[in-house]
Amino acid sequence: MGSYRKVALLGKGRLGSAVLEELVNNGFTVTVLSRNSSGIKDLPSGVEAAQVDYSSQDSLVEALRGNDVAIATFASAHLVNQEAIIEASIKAGVKRYIPADWGSLTTDPKARTLPMNYPLVKVQESLKKKADTGLLEYTIFSVGAFLDFLLDYPFILDLKTSLIKIFDNGEHPFSSTSVHSIGKAIAGALNAPEATKNRNLFIHDTVLTQAKVLAIAKKYSPPTVQWTEIRVDAQQEFEQALKNVEKDPTDFRLIFPLLQASLLSGKYRVAYPEVDNELVGLPFLMDEELEKKFAAKFQHD
Known part of the structure; x- marks a missing residue:
């Protein structure tokens, strides 16, 4: 088993809830961070909760302290706040940061200039610099389209109008991956901390x-x-x-x-030609x- 057992989970939406379930199933100690009390209700037994003010460094540092890993699973509206969270993670002594970068093409060099990728590319570059100087490790997951959401929206086809x-x-x-498979892959990566350190992992169902x-x-x-x-x-x-x-x-x-x-x-x-499913134990x-x-x-x- 790896040495990274204490995890701060930032956000408990559809992805965060699935990741939380898989981390708990794999024996991790999890604290869920949320800006409002409604986001930290009905947590599984043994899961801690912390209400946090994302605009306050002190609040972030306090909530993150004592955790080995911070995982950002919040909504896309908060992507621009990641730099502040990364700085707070370093101050709090967090060892690894997993960014809210759950996309299909955010790590494709050819797609770096697409408008929606700009904030994510900035975070990737920031994490690489911090890893180079030994301040913080990272793992970035490329997961493809969320399998659970594909039919909820008129993305591939429109169910409502046929x-x-x-x-x-x-x-x-x-490539496409379900939110629970993403959770399993994260747990698998944290159980193999050296092999997944400072890497972009590609997975798909x-x-x-x-x-x-x-x-x-x-x-x-x-x-x-x-x-x-x-x-x-x-x-x-x-x-x-x-x-x-x-x-x-x-x-x-x-x-x-x-x-x-x-x-x-x-x-x-x-469509990822090579994936890291075996490394993280994902069938x-x-x-x-x-x-x-x-x-x-x-x-x-």
Whole structure:
């Protein structure tokens, strides 16, 4: 077993809750940090809670003190606060920081200049500098698209309208991982601290394409459902989405199409050719299990 047993978890949303469950299952001592009391209710037995003011260094340092690892699982709205948390982690004696960088293409050198990646690239560079000087270790996880969320939003296809906008025949592959698998991978990485120190780890449950998801949708949708397929040129969609975001980089309604085009256009490294699943003890999701996960969603909706 590794020596990093005490973990501060920053944020308890859908990802944070799954990570918390997996850390507890693997015997870690966890303290959940939250800016409001509602975020630290109903915690599993033995899990500590700390209310924290993210705008106060003193509050952050106090909440982080005594922990070996800080894991950021908060919402994207707080990504810009990570530098302050990293500084507080160093002051508190935290050994390793796992940033809120749970993306498909944030670590692809070709995608560094995309507007939504800018704050994450800054954090990556900051962590590397601090690791070089021995102030703090890091582990960055590239996890692909969140498997749990794929069908909740009209990203790959739109369940509510039975419509799919198909990029280049839906042939471009992308990695995908569930939130619980991310939790398992984090636990596995902390149990192998030397092998995962100052590294970007690539993990996935499975590799998907739009065509594959559509085939499952057609197989399991009720007979009354007719899928509308709109075929688009991926490069054109990407270029238009990028132009639109430049008008207002803070508008998520403009960022969403750019994220979609970036993932589905085949332009970037979003299907990981080599993964670290074995290192962190994460099995792959078999096609039958994947179909089972998706089938319930299509039949229900």
